[in-house]
Amino acid sequence: xxxxxxxxxxxxxxxxxxxxxxxxxxxxxxxxxxxxxxxxxxxxxxxxxxxxxxxxxxxxxxxxxxxxxxxxxxxxxxxxxxxxxxxxxxxxxxxxxxxxxxxxxxxxxxxxxxxxxxxxxxxxxxxxxxxxxxxxxxxxxxxxxxxxxxxxxxxxxxxxxxxxxxxxxxxxxxxxxxxxxxxxxxxxxxxxxxxxxxxxxxxxxxxxxxxxxxxxxxxxxxxxxxxxxxxxxxxxxxxxxxxxxxxxxxxxxxxxxxxxxxxxxxxxxxxxxxxxxxxxxxxxxxxxxxxxxxxxxxxxxxxxxxxxx
Amino acid sequence: xxxxxxxxxxxxxxxxxxxxxxxxxxxxxxxxxxxxxxxxxxxxxxxxxxxxxxxxxxxxxxxxxxxxxxxxxxxxxxxxxxxxxxxxxxxxxxxxxxxxxxxxxxxxxxxxxxxxxxxxxxxxxxxxxxxxxxxxxxxxxxxxxxxxxxxxxxxxxxxxxxxxxxxxxxxxxxxxxxxxxxxxxxxxxxxxxxxxxxxxxxxxxxxxxxxxxxxxxxxxxxxxxxxxxxxxxxxxxxxxxxxxxxxxxxxxxxxxxxxxxxxxxxxxxxxxxxxxxxxxxxxxxxxxxxxxxxxxxxxxxxxxxxxxxxxxxxxxxxxxxxxxxxxxxxxxxxxxxxxxxxxxxxxxxxxxxxxxxxxxxxxxxxxxxxxxxxxxxxxxxxxxxxxxxxxxxxxxxxxxxxxxxxxxxxxxxxxxxxxxxxxxxxxxxxxxxxxxxxxxxxxxxxxxxxxxxxxxxxxxxxxxxxxxxxxxxxxxxxxxxxxxxxxxxxxxxxxxxxxxxxxxxxxxxxxxxxxxxxxxxxxxxxxxxxxxxxxxxxxxxxxxxxxxxxxxxxxxxxxxx
Numbered sequence: 001x002x003x004x005x006x007x008x009x010x011x012x013x014x015x016x017x018x019x020x021x022x023x024x025x026x027x028x029x030x031x032x033x034x035x036x037x038x039x040x041x042x043x044x045x046x047x048x049x050x051x052x053x054x055x056x057x058x059x060x061x062x063x064x065x066x067x068x069x070x071x072x073x074x075x076x077x078x079x080x081x082x083x084x085x086x087x088x089x090x091x092x093x094x095x096x097x098x099x100x101x102x103x104x105x106x107x108x109x110x111x112x113x114x115x116x117x118x119x120x121x122x123x124x125x126x127x128x129x130x131x132x133x134x135x136x137x138x139x140x141x142x143x144x145x146x147x148x149x150x151x152x153x154x155x156x157x158x159x160x161x162x163x164x165x166x167x168x169x170x171x172x173x174x175x176x177x178x179x180x181x182x183x184x185x186x187x188x189x190x191x192x193x194x195x196x197x198x199x200x201x202x203x204x205x206x207x208x209x210x211x212x213x214x215x216x217x218x219x220x221x222x223x224x225x226x227x228x229x230x231x232x233x234x235x236x237x238x239x240x241x242x243x244x245x246x247x248x249x250x251x252x253x254x255x256x257x258x259x260x261x262x263x264x265x266x267x268x269x270x271x272x273x274x275x276x277x278x279x280x281x282x283x284x285x286x287x288x289x290x291x292x293x294x295x296x297x298x299x300x301x302x303x304x305x306x307x308x309x
Numbered sequence: 310x311x312x313x314x315x316x317x318x319x320x321x322x323x324x325x326x327x328x329x330x331x332x333x334x335x336x337x338x339x340x341x342x343x344x345x346x347x348x349x350x351x352x353x354x355x356x357x358x359x360x361x362x363x364x365x366x367x368x369x370x371x372x373x374x375x376x377x378x379x380x381x382x383x384x385x386x387x388x389x390x391x392x393x394x395x396x397x398x399x400x401x402x403x404x405x406x407x408x409x410x411x412x413x414x415x416x417x418x419x420x421x422x423x424x425x426x427x428x429x430x431x432x433x434x435x436x437x438x439x440x441x442x443x444x445x446x447x448x449x450x451x452x453x454x455x456x457x458x459x460x461x462x463x464x465x466x467x468x469x470x471x472x473x474x475x476x477x478x479x480x481x482x483x484x485x486x487x488x489x490x491x492x493x494x495x496x497x498x499x500x501x502x503x504x505x506x507x508x509x510x511x512x513x514x515x516x517x518x519x520x521x522x523x524x525x526x527x528x529x530x531x532x533x534x535x536x537x538x539x540x541x542x543x544x545x546x547x548x549x550x551x552x553x554x555x556x557x558x559x560x561x562x563x564x565x566x567x568x569x570x571x572x573x574x575x576x577x578x579x580x581x582x583x584x585x586x587x588x589x590x591x592x593x594x595x596x597x598x599x600x601x602x603x604x605x606x607x608x609x610x611x612x613x614x615x616x617x618x619x620x621x622x623x624x625x626x627x628x629x630x631x632x633x634x635x636x637x638x639x640x641x642x643x644x645x646x647x648x649x650x651x652x653x654x655x656x657x658x659x660x661x662x663x664x665x666x667x668x669x670x671x672x673x674x675x676x677x678x679x680x681x682x683x684x685x686x687x688x689x690x691x692x693x694x695x696x697x698x699x700x701x702x703x704x705x706x707x708x709x710x711x712x713x714x715x716x717x718x719x720x721x722x723x724x725x726x727x728x729x730x731x732x733x734x735x736x737x738x739x740x741x742x743x744x745x746x747x748x749x750x751x752x753x754x755x756x757x758x759x760x761x762x763x764x765x766x767x768x769x770x771x772x773x774x775x776x777x778x779x780x781x782x783x784x785x786x787x788x789x790x791x792x793x794x795x796x797x798x799x800x801x802x803x804x805x806x807x808x809x810x811x812x813x814x815x816x817x818x819x820x821x822x823x824x825x826x827x828x829x830x831x832x833x834x835x836x837x838x839x840x841x842x843x844x845x846x847x848x849x850x851x852x853x854x855x856x857x858x859x860x861x862x863x864x865x866x867x868x869x870x
């Protein structure tokens with residue numbers, strides 16, 4: 001019987017006290033446990049940044065890669081062994097800044113994997129510069145002035161790029177995050193979970209209190225759950241382009257909502273053939289046996305030489 | 310195109326039979342602001358011949374080569390006669406391009422070639438729906454052929470006869486040799502981003518992937534290409550990527566991650582082209598040797614192998630996969646545009662005896678109760694690996710410095726041990742790779758001149774050596790094939806008791822010369838260099854070496870286009 005502790009390692013954790021990363025780490029471990037995934041059947045990949053250390057704390061195969069480059073490495077591993085459950089984690093600077101090219105193209109492929117982005121609007125590991133998700137005009141404490149460029153819209157970008165599961169959650173709502181992660185892992189195709197997260201050390205704007213709405217006259221939380229408002233982001237018929245377009249449009253409109261009311265939950269979800277399906281169309285054997293398990297070492301290349309005679 | 314009964318491996322800069330399809334072929338484009346050549350008529354050897362269009366109405370003095378034979382042929386008239394015979398004369402505008410075939414047929418008549426072979430070759434190019442067009446082209450070639458036979462009776466000096474073949478031969482390019490080696494080696498995964506001239510190889514793989522279950526992915530850039538292949542290698546398959554200079558520049562950081570995390574690959578094929586930046590993107594150069602050896606920040610182990618001809622491309626690529634897995638490091642195979650694209654006639658190799666060696670892989674049964682140490686310190690530096698998905702084999706890896714378990718640590722003692730462990734593998738590779746793979750040595754042990762080179766200049770050097778011998782200059786040739794680990798002992802052995810050492814390289818600075826000096830202290834006496842984007846010819850090796858040693862010119866720069 002697997003226990004939750006089987007997904008934990010003994011590696012010392014040096015994140016700042018109160019860091020939102022802890023909520024994400026716990027949710028990842030709980031999601032894997034509740035999905036009853038064997039640790040050795042899971043591989044977690046990360047980029048560089050505070051979030052990059054995540055794999056070291058999870059007892060699965062773990063790859064701590066380069067800044068902005070987690071998605072190509074995770075993609076290569078998944079394609080080599082499509083029996084693995086692949087989860088990529090990274091920060092907002094990592095994924096939406098230096099790695100945004102890979103972010104877009106990973107969506108185009110619709111590879112069956114989950115991408116969890118720690119979205120705290122700052123570069124924590126380099127001491128608080130603005131990240132690509134910090135809105136224009138905002139100034140966190142280590143910045144010399146307010147941001148003079150627009151923030152990126154991760155949800156809208158993901159939908160435009162082809163992700164077939166696009167959701168947002170909050171690191172301090174571990175239950176919601178865990179359920180969102182489980183749905184993302186179970187989804188066949190590229191899944192983005194953008195996780196709003198506090199950085200108690202460098203982001204003095206989007207704090208725990210701010211998300212809780214302490215500064216609002218109503219004192220009511222800024223975050224609300226899409227599913228509790230009757231919002232339905234799931235495409236029923238992927239072949240119905242009118243429905244697909246309508247669902248994408250409503251998701252993008254909803255993703256622009258920011259300020260006093262911020263939606264979390266599943267913005268958009270559909271079913272399309274995965275990258276693996278498309279490869280299997282070309283090579284039927286690919287669907288049945290992962291490349292790592294195929295005997296490719298006794299290939300006869302005589303005909304290739306004969307072709308050239 | 311060059312043909313001979315002997316085993317020739319390079320081109321020459323003169324032309325024995327020039328087939329000019331238009332005026333520019335003869336006179337060049339010197340009227341342009343930046344002319345590219347002043348006419349191939351000047352390159353025809355004395356006693357050679359020029360086939361050209363009689364419709365140009367040139368007088369012999371216009372061409373100004375009284376020492377060559379002129380064969381004016383009315384291309385269009387001959388084509389019309391061919392079209393008339395098949396009832397296509399009303400479609401002249403559609404078929405006018407076939408004047409090329411007329412000229413081709415005429416050239417084969419000049420050298421007394423068997424027309425049946427010519428017809429067969431033409432038909433091979435037009436299969437399926439185009440078969441009828443093939444027949445028409447054969448007719449056009451035949452008319453060109455007959456025109457020559459009926460018109461010119463002076464007897465052209467150069468003849469080409471079929472040679473009886475002992476073994477079956479094929480016509481193969483470097484990109485194909487590399488591609489077939491990848492299939493043979495069990496490579497399961499290839500990535501690429503389109504770039505000249507590397508893409509031809511990936512397209513070759515794509516065309517055959519279905520029969521061999523190879524996943525080929527066109528990525529968003531070369532950063533992704535190298536890293537996707539590295540991820541696949543870590544996951545347990547043999548993987549590769551192919552690129553040229555600009556793409557390899559983008560791969561530098563990824564190469565470091567692969568080396569640092571001791572990934573069992575990827576194999577990177579670098580088809581050098583003339584740089585820097587975009588440079589001469591369709592031309593060749595040997596300008597990336599030092600870059601390959603130093604790409605990426607910090608110090609990490611990598612192997613670099615430089616095949617010298619098309620079959621070495623095959624064998625070295627095959628070996629690269631064995632070594633990548635056995636020594637757990639990225640391997641770069643350095644070749645170039647010239648080898649990638651040049652067709653060479655060679656015997657078919659026997660690929661059935663090649664041995665696959667995947668290095669030490671632990672399975673569930675090999676793993677004990679305790680935590681598995683992916684980066685265990687071992688006497689030889691290699692830590693047996695597990696493949697993700699193996700029960701009990703869970704590991705963590707990171708581009709940070711790490712301990713035996715793959716956990717991040719800045720411990721100073723561990724750092725030193727880990728650096729030594731990683732670099733030890735390169736030393737081990739140097740000990741285990743057979744000498745005959747590392748260098749090739751040609752010619753007598755003692756010679757007046759020792760030529761030193763690497764990569765695609767091999768063919769021109771071997772052919773040029775025969776010209777030097779004929780000129781009573783006794784020479785031998787050291788071809789360096791392994792650049793990392795560098796075969797210092799072998800190079801020292803072959804170069805210590807030489808007379809004059811002449812470096813022949815296709816770059817500006819003599820990069821192999823620098824490398825030899827770095828590792829052995831041995832200094833080249835002369836350099837013959839070329840960096841105009843064109844490959845060395847046989848005669849350039851002869852001319853360059855002769856100018857160096859006879860006139861004492863320390864550095865000779867060849868520049869034939």
